[in-house]
Amino acid sequence: MSASLPGRAGRILEFLWSGWAGLAALFLLAALWQAGHEAYGPFILTSPQDTLAAVARLAGDPASWALAGLTLQRAITGFAVVAAAGTALGLIAGYSPATLRLARPLITVLMGVPPIAWIVLAMIWFGGSDATVRTVIVVSALPVVFLGAAQGIATRDRSLDRMAQAFGAGPVRRFLVIGLRQTTTTLFPALALALGTAFKVAVMAELLANAGGIGGALANARINLDIATALAWVVIAVGLLIAVEYALVHPVKAEIDRWRRAAQPWGVKR
Amino acid sequence: MSILALKAIEHAYLGRSVLSGIDLRIDAGEIVALVGPSGCGKSTLAHVAAGLIAPKSGRLSRGYERHAMIFQDPSLMPWATASQNIALGLRLARVPRTMRGARVAEAAAQAELQPGDLDKYPVELSGGMRQRVAIARALAVQPDFIFFDEPFTALDVALRRRMQDLVIGTCSEAGLAGLFITHDLHEAARVAHRVAVLDTYGRGILGSRALPGAPAERSDSAVQDWVRAALAGDPLFRHIHDVDERRIA
Numbered sequence A: 001m002s003a004s005l006p007g008r009a010g011r012i013l014e015f016l017w018s019g020w021a022g023l024a025a026l027f028l029l030a031a032l033w034q035a036g037h038e039a040y041g042p043f044i045l046t047s048p049q050d051t052l053a054a055v056a057r058l059a060g061d062p063a064s065w066a067l068a069g070l071t072l073q074r075a076i077t078g079f080a081v082v083a084a085a086g087t088a089l090g091l092i093a094g095y096s097p098a099t100l101r102l103a104r105p106l107i108t109v110l111m112g113v114p115p116i117a118w119i120v121l122a123m124i125w126f127g128g129s130d131a132t133v134r135t136v137i138v139v140s141a142l143p144v145v146f147l148g149a150a151q152g153i154a155t156r157d158r159s160l161d162r163m164a165q166a167f168g169a170g171p172v173r174r175f176l177v178i179g180l181r182q183t184t185t186t187l188f189p190a191l192a193l194a195l196g197t198a199f200k201v202a203v204m205a206e207l208l209a210n211a212g213g214i215g216g217a218l219a220n221a222r223i224n225l226d227i228a229t230a231l232a233w234v235v236i237a238v239g240l241l242i243a244v245e246y247a248l249v250h251p252v253k254a255e256i257d258r259w260r261r262a263a264q265p266w267g268v269k270r
Numbered sequence B: 001m002s003i004l005a006l007k008a009i010e011h012a013y014l015g016r017s018v019l020s021g022i023d024l025r026i027d028a029g030e031i032v033a034l035v036g037p038s039g040c041g042k043s044t045l046a047h048v049a050a051g052l053i054a055p056k057s058g059r060l061s062r063g064y065e066r067h068a069m070i071f072q073d074p075s076l077m078p079w080a081t082a083s084q085n086i087a088l089g090l091r092l093a094r095v096p097r098t099m100r101g102a103r104v105a106e107a108a109a110q111a112e113l114q115p116g117d118l119d120k121y122p123v124e125l126s127g128g129m130r131q132r133v134a135i136a137r138a139l140a141v142q143p144d145f146i147f148f149d150e151p152f153t154a155l156d157v158a159l160r161r162r163m164q165d166l167v168i169g170t171c172s173e174a175g176l177a178g179l180f181i182t183h184d185l186h187e188a189a190r191v192a193h194r195v196a197v198l199d200t201y202g203r204g205i206l207g208s209r210a211l212p213g214a215p216a217e218r219s220d221s222a223v224q225d226w227v228r229a230a231l232a233g234d235p236l237f238r239h240i241h242d243v244d245e246r247r248i249a
């Protein structure tokens, strides 16, 4: 189905509109930041302008690109493992209530362990390497994705299953045509959440495990009491996350939620 | 020659018997209405007959090529447009993509859907339009047998009448056979050639009565007279409006 031209124009306008709102919020944040800077001085909080200058300085240095690239690679590969394993396990658990019942308490235990404890364990097992960071990402983000996938299958609309069966669909086609698509309503928010978690946990694990990347750079900035560089790295980390969200998450979400928007154009109920 | 035959069919859910001793035969080109109070096992019977659930015992023989089913709620995929929903049966039957468009358009026209509605999502359609989409989805697979499971119960009276006319028209035109489940005797008398009554506790088909003439030619007054006579004098229909909440699914 090709989307109609006015429909597409409407979506672009809507996108710009949401961008406008985002920009307004960013400037509000910058204003508060500036106020904080003026109240506490440059040693506590560098001004937004100086921070941006520090970002520009880092952006001119190929070494910082390598650092950011390392963190990005770790976060994305960790997320890929989480997405693949969590979705597969969750789908199985969704179809098998016994498995889900067994998995629930395990998940509760897993989620109860503080991430910092995992970092310590992973450091002991793998030292300051990619594996440490990925392990911590997997352990912190897997439960969310697992539950998202399992929930989607377990709460699916069974009347649709019955309907597809009446039209001659076997179990596999029912899963591919009906089940999988219904799962996206809970799986997709879980994946988006996991992606954000992957980034944050990657930076944290790098910092604590002294594993290089943005986290390592933050640790160095702390040692040198270089608040401008530290803030610059924070800005870069947030910027990376936002870039990935807009490149990856939003386009998929727009496609999945097309039918929801049909009922509520411009986010307002007709 | 019967196109669908159930012999001594029995079914139980979790050990609780729902159907037993069911004998029913439907001839080619014949629409049989199945009536009975809520919870007596009508849907279960249809699901067994359509092969959605395996009966505990009994014999089932089907002489038709392809069936379709229309449910009480339209059971549309909310994420797909009306035309994608109509095409689902074709997709599942592995009809090539290039041939689906024409079949969808034809079925939509039969169900009196406007071409402009085909690109809409179910949330944008009214209840009646959604049920039309479900009807078009059933017609698109070009079935020679249709199961109707109380398809119009959720619609208001005027809309229900138009939908019944649609069913009567398309079935008589194509000579389709079908099992039309309803708990409304008046609806049964409009759309069917014959009305069968299921026992309140699912213990067999109590009997069936042929209706005068073909559904397409039957006048409203003939329908009303028949229903009045059936409810007043025919012991077969004495219990069809009984309700036992405990048995309603």
Ligand SMILES: Nc1ncnc2c1ncn2[C@@H]1O[C@H](COP(=O)(O)OP(=O)(O)O)[C@@H](O)[C@H]1O
Residues within 6 Å of the ligand: B013, B014, B018, B036, B037, B038, B039, B040, B041, B042, B043, B044, B045, B246, B247, B248, B249
């Ligand atoms: N999936 C199920 N599991 C257990 N009991 C069921 C199930 N479906 C229906 N029943 C029971 O079987 C009986 C017949 O149900 P049903 O065939 O839906 O009746 P009807 O369609 O005539 O209203 C009801 O008592 C209902 O509670």
Ligand SMILES: [Mg+2]
Residues within 6 Å of the ligand: B042, B043, B044, B149, B150
């Ligand atoms: Mg029913």
